[in-house]
Amino acid sequence: METIQVVFMTVLVFFVIVTIHEWGHYFFAKRAGILVREFAIGFGPKLFSVKRGETRYTLRLIPAGGFVRMAGEDPEIVEVQPGQTVAVRVKDDKVTRIYLDRLDERSGTVRGEVENVDLERQLAIRLNVEGDTESYAVHPQALVIARGKDTQIAPIDRHFGSKPLRQRAMAIFAGPLMNFILAFFLFAAYIQMVGVPVENPEYMSITKIEDGMPASEAGLMKGDIVSSINGEKIGTDLDKMIDMIGKSPNTSLTIDVVRDGTPMSVKVTPRPNDDGIGKVGISAAPPTRSATFAETVTRSATLMKDMTVYIFESFKMLITGQFKLDDLGGPVRTAEMTSQIAKQGIVQLTSWTALLSLYLGIFNLLPVPALDGSRLLFLGLEAVRRRPLDPNKESMVHFIGFAMLMLLMLVVTYNDILRLVRGE
Known part of the structure; x- marks a missing residue:
């Protein structure tokens, strides 16, 4: 767990x-x-994708950053060219969908050959529908749909x-x-x-005990107040405590502590690290306040x-x-x-x-x-x-x-x- x-x-x-x-x-x-x-977290292939409003939120495979893709920053628009046959869906006198493929499957649409199209400034499309020219205004949030992917158009003022x-x-x-x-x-x-440290502290207490280290094995506990080592007063001198422990690898030390108001002595043998410096696996600091x-x-x-x-x-x-x-x-x-x-x-x-x-x-x-x-x-x-x-x-x-x-x-x-x- x-x-x-x-x-x-x-x-x-x-x-x-x-x-x-x-x-x-x-x-x-x-x-x-x-x-x-x-709005993407990660790069590379998509692991998860959901569209809310105008934006698609994606989680991608490589966890090395993310990106926000804005209109006009890359060639993400699927181009609609003159001479191309498309199908459009019209609602309230405006084109809301422009289909570029699978045209026979698009019911409720107008199908024709593009004579002129401007999806950025004029927001208009003109089609040749069975020999007749028909012009339509394009909704500013219209979708261009191709290969199962829908891409919202971006008027120039949204770039x-x-x-x-x-x-x-x-x-x-x-x-x-x-x-x-x-x-x-x-x-x-x-x-x-x-x-934050209290003013004029008089003692240090153990703030951390590492599992599997001599201090833990000897029974020292978080919150113990360190008063002396081998009879030498420690007070708030953290450097002195570190120095005494560091110079005593494989040598038994007597650490006097106060636990819940009760003085007690604990025998601890520092364990040498790779550099031969004694370590017992504790961290200590003066008392703090909020x-x-x-x-x-x-x-x-x-x-x-x-x-x-x-x-x-x-x-x-x-x-x-x-x-x-x-x-x-x-x-x-x-x-x-x-x-x-x-x-x-x-x-x-x-x-x-x-x-x-x-x-x-x-x-x-x-x-x-x-x-x-x-x-x-x-x-x-x-x-x-x-x-x-x-x-x-x-x-x-x-x-x-x-x-x-x-x-x-x-x-x-x-x-x-x-x-x-x-x-x-």
């Missing part, structure tokens, strides 16, 4: 941080009046590129923004769970700042070549680390999820082709030039960038799998 719970929590972490990111894109795109064709620059920029920036907001609230939840609202806000902001600095330092090490390939991790290693942290409990998992959400937001703002940062950069260039860039060239840049990111992901994922096989 514990394994199932850990797997569920690991999947939930990825689902939450990716979904909140894509929801940011989705919400502000819809707010701007952009037609959102698909991403037709919207004002500020609305397009917000629709792009909203993804990382949602990750930052999620990270802040998760850090706040973490602070509420762990509390954080106030103001403390929660300020400490969450501080954690956001500190973690942001840490993330950028990691990027700097990557650029300067201080990281090796084995130091990089893809979805497999991230999932492995998440599952390990999930085993430690909801407190640690909350903090880790906040860090992942913050990282996803920052990473997506990097000026790397195919990422949100690159798209914002192109919008910035458009603002400076006062005219849009060639959409074909921009699409090519993003396509190449996406291909390179997928290649890098394949390499690090392959490396992660090899590392797991080798048991490293």
